[in-house]
Amino acid sequence: MTEPINLLVTLDAGYLPPLKVMLWSLYANNRRQVVHVWLVHEKLTDAQIASVRALTDGLGWQLTALPVKIDLTDQPALIKRYPPAMYFRLLCGQVLPKDVHRVIYLDPDIIVINDITPLWQLDLQGKMLAASAHRGVTKLVDSVNQLRLGTNTSYFNSGVLVIDVDQAREKIRLADITEAIETYHDSLILPDQDILNFLYGEAIMEIDEEVWNYDTRKYLIYQTRNLTQHDIHWVMAHTVILHYCGTPKPWDATSDSKFTSLFLNYQQQVDRFLA
Structure with a gap:
């Protein structure tokens, strides 16, 4: 394909090693892109x-x-205490060149195991963003977060986003973000994700979490929700993005989950490539 995928990443030095694993996994499964x-x-x-x-x-x-x-x-101490990188993904429209019109944002604690092209080509249907909602067996988590934040949309995870950068340039402002933090700080648990949902939830199109933002902690929950049909064979055939949410991370010595070895295998591959 001739048009490159614009991939946005925002991180500090501590996440550089897993970033390289994520990039390698994307390459390994999208070699024509x-x-x-x-x-x-x-x-x-x-x-x-x-x-x-x-x-x-x-x-x-x-x-x-x-x-x-x-x-x-000039901001209150409350806002200064959050790392500035927290704002970068939402403010990408103010940072990226004017000729960048769309990006996929990925957290660095992710691996890509299948073709990502359909996500890049996704019809946003006029929405500014696309994201997945991480739910349990029921939609209780949506109800809890709607009550907490005063919203009426699903509660979206900010680790995988498709962003219409042109709309973001027009609609997302640092002043709105800092004002929301100052006003609602007592209700915020995950500030960047809460702000995404509070300010821009209505502008998000929902995409399938089991395909585009699979929470690796929730294998048994996904199994229960789908009557055991979405087993590990289904995941490897259909899931595109595995997201290692929470702790321990797969590069930690204490990690020993169903998906740890898959991450470690990509880690070995990229280390050998760079060596």
Whole structure:
């Protein structure tokens, strides 16, 4: 395919190793696709960026690193205590060049195990964003979060997003985000995700979590919800994005879940490639 996928990642230095695993898994399962990685960061060093570029160059991809400094000096201490990187994915419209019209955002604690092209080509039907809602067996989590945040939409996970950047440029403002944090801080549990849902939930199109944002902690829940039909064979054939939500992370020594070995295998592959 000639048009590159614009992939947005925002992180600090601590997540560079898993980022490389995520990028390698995307390459391994999308070898015909060209990717432009937009690395938005606050204070990565040149050497740290070069370590990512060694991988993207080896894959034949383009990497653009964009250092961003959000000025919060005039904001209350409550807002200053949140890491500035929290704002980067939502404010991508203010950061990315004007000729970037769409991006896929992925958290670094993710691996891609099938073709991501349908997500890139997704018809947003006029919505600004696409995201998945992580639910249990029932929709109780939606009801709880609707009550907590005063919303009437599903509660969306912010780890995988398709973003209409043109709409984001027009509609997402730092002032709105900081005002919401200051006003509703007592109700916030996951500030970036809560703000996404509180301010922009109506602008999100829901996509299937078991395909596009599979919470690896919830294998048994997914099995129960689908009457055991979505077993590990179904996951490997149909799921595109595995998201290692929560702790421990798969690169931690204490991790020993059904999906740990899959991550570690991709980790070995990218380490050998870079070596």
